[in-house]
Amino acid sequence: MYKAPINEIKFLIKDFFKINELFKDRETSFCDEETLDGILEEVKKLTENLISPINRDGDIKPAILKDGNVILPDSFFKAYNSIAEGGWIGISGDTKYGGLGLPLIITTCVNELLSSACLSLALNPLMTQGQIDAIETHANEDIKKIFLPKLNSGEWSGTMNLTEPQAGSDVGALRTIAKKEKDGTYNITGQKIYISWGDHSLSSNICHLVLARLPDSPKGTKGISLFLVPKYIPDSTGNLIGKNNINTISLEHKMGLHGSPTAVLEYQNSKAWLIGQENRGMVAMFTMMNNARLGVAVQGLSQSELATQKSIEFAKNRKQGRNLNNAKDISTPIINHADVRRNLLIMKSLTFISRALCFDTALAIDLSKKTNDPFLERKASFLTPIAKSFCTEMGSKIADLAIQIHGGMGYIEETGISQIYRDARVTSIYEGTNGIQAMDFVGRKLGSNGDIAYAILQEIEENEQFIKNTKPSVAKSIENARISLNNAIDWMISQNDLNDRYSGADPFLRAFALMLGGNYMLKTLLITEQEDKNELAHFYIKNLLPFCSIESSISTLGSNNLYESANSIF
Numbered sequence: 235m236y237k238a239p240i241n242e243i244k245f246l247i248k249d250f251f252k253i254n255e256l257f258k259d260r261e262t263s264f265c266d267e268e269t270l271d272g273i274l275e276e277v278k279k280l281t282e283n284l285i286s287p288i289n290r291d292g293d294i295k296p297a298i299l300k301d302g303n304v305i306l307p308d309s310f311f312k313a314y315n316s317i318a319e320g321g322w323i324g325i326s327g328d329t330k331y332g333g334l335g336l337p338l339i340i341t342t343c344v345n346e347l348l349s350s351a352c353l354s355l356a357l358n359p360l361m362t363q364g365q366i367d368a369i370e371t372h373a374n375e376d377i378k379k380i381f382l383p384k385l386n387s388g389e390w391s392g393t394m395n396l397t398e399p400q401a402g403s404d405v406g407a408l409r410t411i412a413k414k415e416k417d418g419t420y421n422i423t424g425q426k427i428y429i430s431w432g433d434h435s436l437s438s439n440i441c442h443l444v445l446a447r448l449p450d451s452p453k454g455t456k457g458i459s460l461f462l463v464p465k466y467i468p469d470s471t472g473n474l475i476g477k478n479n480i481n482t483i484s485l486e487h488k489m490g491l492h493g494s495p496t497a498v499l500e501y502q503n504s505k506a507w508l509i510g511q512e513n514r515g516m517v518a519m520f521t522m523m524n525n526a527r528l529g530v531a532v533q534g535l536s537q538s539e540l541a542t543q544k545s546i547e548f549a550k551n552r553k554q555g556r557n558l559n560n561a562k563d564i565s566t567p568i569i570n571h572a573d574v575r576r577n578l579l580i581m582k583s584l585t586f587i588s589r590a591l592c593f594d595t596a597l598a599i600d601l602s603k604k605t606n607d608p609f610l611e612r613k614a615s616f617l618t619p620i621a622k623s624f625c626t627e628m629g630s631k632i633a634d635l636a637i638q639i640h641g642g643m644g645y646i647e648e649t650g651i652s653q654i655y656r657d658a659r660v661t662s663i664y665e666g667t668n669g670i671q672a673m674d675f676v677g678r679k680l681g682s683n684g685d686i687a688y689a690i691l692q693e694i695e696e697n698e699q700f701i702k703n704t705k706p707s708v709a710k711s712i713e714n715a716r717i718s719l720n721n722a723i724d725w726m727i728s729q730n731d732l733n734d735r736y737s738g739a740d741p742f743l744r745a746f747a748l749m750l751g752g753n754y755m756l757k758t759l760l761i762t763e764q765e766d767k768n769e770l771a772h773f774y775i776k777n778l779l780p781f782c783s784i785e786s787s788i789s790t791l792g793s794n795n796l797y798e799s800a801n802s803i804f
């Protein structure tokens with residue numbers, strides 16, 4: 235059974251990132267240590283006792299469409315209501331509109347626990363949280379007053395509608411049309427596919443944020459606007475006065491996340507409100523997407539944690555073969571075998587750095603909002619694609635290792651391990667595929683001079699100095715990785731052809747994540763004497779950080795490596 239890892243979380247947010255010091259001058263309702271502990275205890279109870287037990291329902295009782303209604307597992311209703319009643323949906327929402335006003339880093343902790351407990355259900359509040367952020371940032375006051383209190387309380391839920399059959403990664407290819415009405419509202423016509431939680435009855439209304447094109451708008455992403463299109467139309471006080479013209483055509487049959495209804499929606503002259511300015515929809519949607527990208531990174535982390543917990547427990551109990559360290563132990567728990575231990579240590583350390591990376595990103599977003607410092611803002615957007623790609627890739631990798639550790643039992647449905655693998659897999663695909671994240675990272679985020687990347691390496695070099703005398707081999711390993719990555723950054727920013735950067739984007743992003751992981755482990759060695767944390771840090775630095783140099787080196791092979799040198803293969 236899932237155990238919420240609140241000691242691990244407390245170590246990172248309190249001892250490592252020291253959020254109490256960072257937010258102590260905050261005027262709004264940032265919680266003191268006691269409140270923070272209370273939140274974690276509360277969500278621990280909720281996730282362990284109520285939500286985790288329904289995770290299997292979310293797999294074996296898929297959401298279905300029957301007579302025009304979406305049918306969900308019964309257990310989802312009580313669980314959703316408990317999440318809403320706890321205030322965990324509007325946790326970072328503005329207190330003026332009924333949110334709790336807490337920093338994103340606290341939401342990140344809560345979302346990890348909810349997602350580990352039941353990923354398919356937790357995706358619903360995650361979508362709503364992104365929508366709250368987008369409406370708070372871009373909508374006018376009238377819209378905020380109607381929609382935000384209901385979204386914060388979970389009475390209404392939110393979705394994100396970008397994808398169309400011909401417009402996946404290429405969002406600019408979308409064709410959904412918006413027309414302006416005389417009363418200042420709009421109407422929307424078009425089809426959206428793959429819409430997570432696109433239809434259901436957990437909440438009394440579903441608010442869709444829809445990207446669409448006005449007549450005569452510029453081609454591509456510059457001609458896209460963002461609209462709020464509710465399933466039921468509210469009056470100015472938020473009372474529902476009639477059904478909007480939105481049809482749920484079907485639900486997708488998926489590899490995993492069966493409890494989450496992924497809908498094909500048809501909009502026919504549906505009543506809509508513009509969010510932000512006409513033709514500036516991508517800017518507004520990016521607020522939601524960036525929020526959701528961190529949220530999806532946390533989904534990856536949540537599955538890593540779950541898979542690792544289950545594997546350690548299994549490996550302590552399953553007995554097979556002789557213990558090579560103890561001749562008397564002729565039928566030993568498999569955790570004593572070198573191969574199994576290596577895999578468990580890999581899982582444990584990758585989960586640790588995934589969590590640190592998610593928290594680091596959330597904190598950068600919080601601090602950039604608090605200070606309006608442009609450097610911090612750019613650091614936050616620099617870290618977001620790394621967190622999204624790396625943590626989701628690790629989620630799948632760790633789920634895969636978990637199957638291996640379980641042997642045949644990993645391939646059998648009852649253990650729940652294959653559900654983790656199937657559920658986690660989509661996190662590398664949605665919210666912008668990991669390939670698209672890597673291109674965004676080496677293109678836009680690295681920029682023309684790599685200033686944020688170099689600043690991060692500079693900080694790592696400074697940290698190396700603190701450990702040089704006491705642990706020279708650790709300092710040397712970090713230095714080797716840092717120099718390799720530095721060379722890769724030099725190479726990246728000196729390329730004139732963007733496709734040279736793109737050709738190395740995936741290994742470059744991974745190299746960067748592994749380096750950040752090295753820095754998290756180095757800092758861990760500096761701040762704590764806890765034996766388990768120190769051992770894990772040493773394991774990571776010796777066994778996984780060296781891959782940073784390999785990935786860095788591969789990232790500089792250029793596009794010839796994939797085109798001219800591989801011309802006759804396909």
Ligand SMILES: Cc1cc2nc3c(=O)[nH]c(=O)nc-3n(C[C@H](O)[C@H](O)[C@H](O)COP(=O)(O)OP(=O)(O)OC[C@H]3O[C@@H](n4cnc5c(N)ncnc54)[C@H](O)[C@@H]3O)c2cc1C
Pocket residue numbers: 393394395396397401402403404427428429430431488491496660663664665666667668669670
């Ligand atoms: C379960 C599920 C839930 C989803 N939920 C939502 C949702 O709520 N709202 C929503 O709007 N969408 C949603 N999506 C859609 C999701 O965001 C898209 O599937 C994703 O963005 C990829 O688009 P695509 O499937 O069309 O793949 P494609 O864009 O066709 O990509 C196929 C492959 O080609 C690569 N590729 C594409 N273009 C390029 C390029 N220019 N350069 C390099 N490589 C490229 C991709 O990385 C990928 O590997 C969901 C999808 C799933 C499966």
